[in-house]
Amino acid sequence: MALKVRGILQSPQIKHITAAFSSSPVYTAVFSYLSSPDLIRSGRTCRTLYRASSDFCSRAYNIYRHLSWFFTDPLAFRSLQAQTGTLISGSNALQFLDRTFYSESDLDLFTFHDATPEVANYLQREGYHFVKEGDQPSTFKAAFDLIVPPDNADIRGIRPFDKYRFSGVSGVFNFLKDNGQKVQVVSTTTSPLHCILCFHSTCVMNFITFEGAYSLYPKATFDARIGITQGWITERETTAIGKYALRGWRILIGTWPHQEELINAIFAFSTLRYVGDKYCWIVPFDTTNVKLRVPHTASTPPFTSDPAMFNSWTLENESYIETETRFMPVRSTLLRYKYLTADNGFLITLYSFFKMQGTFEHTKVEGMSVEEKAKAWTW
Numbered sequence: 001m002a003l004k005v006r007g008i009l010q011s012p013q014i015k016h017i018t019a020a021f022s023s024s025p026v027y028t029a030v031f032s033y034l035s036s037p038d039l040i041r042s043g044r045t046c047r048t049l050y051r052a053s054s055d056f057c058s059r060a061y062n063i064y065r066h067l068s069w070f071f072t073d074p075l076a077f078r079s080l081q082a083q084t085g086t087l088i089s090g091s092n093a094l095q096f097l098d099r100t101f102y103s104e105s106d107l108d109l110f111t112f113h114d115a116t117p118e119v120a121n122y123l124q125r126e127g128y129h130f131v132k133e134g135d136q137p138s139t140f141k142a143a144f145d146l147i148v149p150p151d152n153a154d155i156r157g158i159r160p161f162d163k164y165r166f167s168g169v170s171g172v173f174n175f176l177k178d179n180g181q182k183v184q185v186v187s188t189t190t191s192p193l194h195c196i197l198c199f200h201s202t203c204v205m206n207f208i209t210f211e212g213a214y215s216l217y218p219k220a221t222f223d224a225r226i227g228i229t230q231g232w233i234t235e236r237e238t239t240a241i242g243k244y245a246l247r248g249w250r251i252l253i254g255t256w257p258h259q260e261e262l263i264n265a266i267f268a269f270s271t272l273r274y275v276g277d278k279y280c281w282i283v284p285f286d287t288t289n290v291k292l293r294v295p296h297t298a299s300t301p302p303f304t305s306d307p308a309m310f311n312s313w314t315l316e317n318e319s320y321i322e323t324e325t326r327f328m329p330v331r332s333t334l335l336r337y338k339y340l341t342a343d344n345g346f347l348i349t350l351y352s353f354f355k356m357q358g359t360f361e362h363t364k365v366e367g368m369s370v371e372e373k374a375k376a377w378t379w
Helices: 012-020 024-031 036-042 047-060 063-067 074-084 091-098 113-125 140-145 192-196 218-224 235-246 257-267 344-364 370-376
Strands: 003-005 008-010 087-089 107-112 129-131 169-176 182-188 206-208 212-215 226-228 250-252 281-284 312-316 324-326 328-330 339-341
Touching: 012 024, 024 047, 036 047, 036 218, 063 074, 074 113, 087 091, 087 192, 091 107, 091 206, 091 212, 091 218, 107 113, 107 192, 113 129, 113 140, 113 169, 113 182, 140 169, 182 192, 192 206, 212 218, 218 226, 218 257, 226 257, 235 250, 312 339, 328 344, 339 344
Parallel strands: 107 182, 226 250
Antiparallel strands: 003 008, 087 107, 087 206, 129 169, 169 182, 206 212, 212 281, 312 324, 328 339
């Protein structure tokens, strides 16, 4: 027998479904067994499940609860992220998006080179202490001072754009708490995203900023549960990949012609990609009370998004058995941060702009004091 509700025939089954998914304890129990893609799909079926899944996601993807495992004041850490452009990545970001927990995993932070001391100082205030690795000095400051700073841009605002094929890591620093919790800080030569795009496989190309969590290959990682490696894999990377295989991921060294249609669909080979594009999965966060970075100069507009949002790359698979992420670093004294682009036309436009504007800016402030330069500098 069907019931008539607002002129629409409604079966008893739908009535029961509506009742079940209007009860938080019921739909919480059901949704907890769904994968992240299935959870998203369920929310697209009807208004009742949309409301229920939205409520569940607000609790399942609670960044404060996630960070409280490592920090006593998660809001302060998010503000640190906002002010320094620090990203959480590695297995921790994967756990957050997959709604899983690996008891043996640590927290991996990727930060710009000049922000590394600020991040380290915050960790020490949180009760972590620096633990040297290998032949590092016994103090963080001494270990950091040994790093050769990344190359500065040319004085006129230009720097040659080197082609990517290195890891982008300038230093790695381990911090431990007395309870055994570990945070690893990775100082980068270009940008945190540079390192992430250089990971051994796509399944760990996920990261968390102060404003959201991002997966660059969500269909492959969370739906098909597969990852594809990049280039030649070292013995150490092979061991790490083995852990993800045990956690349920099928890792491919390459692709074969008979897989081409499926693999191309989920990895978008040879497609110009951007952080936040239609291929990404984004879990947005509430940024209320998060303290944003101070503008670089008096004329600089407020920076309300993480620098990671303004980058592009391509994933290439030309020989079936070797996949490679390609981009070029963009560096200039006109820019506060370093970026990545795979758009050659845009790169040429940037190069011309940096040359003209850089020469103008540096000439304009010659002979001025530091305070005067800060006021007169446009970029």
